[in-house]
Amino acid sequence: MAIFKRKTRATDAGPDARNGSTDDADSDAASAKGLRKYAQRKPANTAFKQQRLKAWQPILTPRTVLPAFFLVAIIFAPIGAVLYYFAEQVNEFTLDYTQCSTAPAAPEQAQIPSNKYDYQLHNKNTSNFQPPTWSWNADSRTCNLYFSVPSRLESSVFLYYKLTNYYQNHRRYVKSIDSSQLDGDAVAYNTISGGTCKPVDVDPTTRKIIYPCGLIANSVFNDTFGDPVLLNVAGSNAANQTYVMSEKNIIWPGEKNKYSRTKYTAEQIIPPPYWQGATGEFGFPNGYTEGNIFDPSDNEHFMVWMRIAGLPTFRKLYKRNDNDAMEPGRYLLEVVDNYPVAMFDGTKSVVFSTSSWVGGRNPFLGLSFIAVAALSVLLGLVFTARHLIKPRKLGDMSYLSWNQPETK
Structure with a gap:
């Protein structure tokens, strides 16, 4: 059919048409016109489009390559040593x-089993150290941790909780959140139901919206830690004193901008399932009332938890x-044990740490620099000997490959 007939272009007409060697005079003109159109599609004759820009094309010789290996080692080794030291x-x-139960x-x-605690102190005073011990209060589900601080910990001092075998980076877990809801918007029922928060989106019994919805919010860490109490100061008979720690300013700058007080009313929403049977700051056994609705903008522990971890073993401030x-001395820390970890074969720990200008205690970066320096020296020596x-x-x-003898 004519509708499917493609008009022959000059570039498709064969060598005769392109070279202007046909007997038809009209085809010569058409061919020339087609060739001019074809020539117009070529890149412009500029240094950039024709790849004529000036470039540095070094010739690698032993005289230039071998010193480079040792130069890398000279630069990386001291940097790695400084990072590792601090x-x-x-x-x-x-x-x-x-x-602890x-x-x-x-x-x-x-006494706590030796594989359940780990001290990494650079100036540990063994004369002040006693192995940590624990006791359990079944009525209040409180774990009493008695531990020694063998040497003075300069400020800032941080208290973390640490979880293992907890995969916050699972795809469905990561996407199970509604940012607009946390920002205070009263997101409609039809939007929440079956949305990103599924399966923790709406309550199947009351048909109310779950607030805050999603798997991340539902599984928030709810163990509580009191302030450490100094029972006895090392080398003295001083009275007990509390080492007061703040629960404020534990989030990244700008993190609070993601959270606002909700515009929902108490009749529209219901707490997440795990919150309904919990106690403490995330416990709402009787549901929400107008004067008792969770406010994410006023709870930094919630904000810390909502920033998910990338690895299955993590700590949060x-x-x-x-x-x-x-x-230095003997301390008591009371931990209210609410968070179950047996269901995912995990563990939970409390971590006390200081910091330096390179961050926390993580020698990996320094060791990486030192390893690169050592590898550079090794390669430099091998290639030099060769x-x-x-x-x-x-x-x-x-x-050259084409000058190599053929192998049969």
């Missing part, structure tokens, strides 16, 4: 309280003290 200056210790009832104490040092023992003639055409 990372090691950070004091840190961890107490795993997952199995097996401890004896208070006021009796039992709970308290801090930026003004006072933590003196060049001295069996040098290769530069510009030798016999090494």
Whole structure:
């Protein structure tokens, strides 16, 4: 059919038409016109489009390459040493309280198993150190952790909780959130139902919107940590004193801008399922009332939890003290144990740490620089020895592949 007939272009007409060698005079003119149109599609004759820009094309020789290996080592080694040194200056210790319910009832104490705690102090005073102990109060589900601070911890001092085998980076977990709802908007029922918060979107019984919705909010960490109490100061008989730590300023700058008081009314919403049977700051066993609706903009622990972790073992900041040092001595920390971890075979710990200008106690970056420096030195020595023992003639055409003897 004519509708499907494609008009022959000059570039498709064959070599005769392109070369103007046909007998038809009209075809010569059409061919010339087609060739002119074809020539117009070529890139412009500029240095950039025709790839004629000036470029640096170094010729790599042993005289230039071998010193580069040693130069990298000279630069990376001191940087890695500095990073590693200051990372090691950070004091840190961890107490795993997952199995605290097996401890004896208070006021009796039992020593915590050695594989349940870890002290990493650069100036540890063994004369002031006693192994940590614990006791359990079944009525209030409180774990009493008794631990030593062998050396003075200079401010700032941070208290973290640490979870293991907890995959916050799971795809469905990550997307199970409604940012508009957390920003205070009264998101409609039809938008929440079946949306990104599914399956924690609406309550199937009351047909109310779950606020805050989603898997992340529903699984918020709800163990509570009191302030450490200094029971006895090392080397003195001073009275007990509390090391006061703040629960404010534990989030990243600008994080509060994501959260606002909700515009929902109490009749429209219901707490997440796990919150309905919990206690503490995330416990709403009787649901919401007009004077008792969760306000995410006033709870920094919630904001910290909502910034998901990328690895299955992570820690999140709970308290801090930026003004006072933590003196050596024997301390008591009371932990209200609300958060179950047995369902995912995880553990939970409390971590005390200081910091330096390179951050927390993480020697990985410094060791990486040192490893690169060591590898550069090794490669430099190997290639130098190879060049001295069996040098290769530069510009030798016999090494070209087409000059190699054929193998049968």
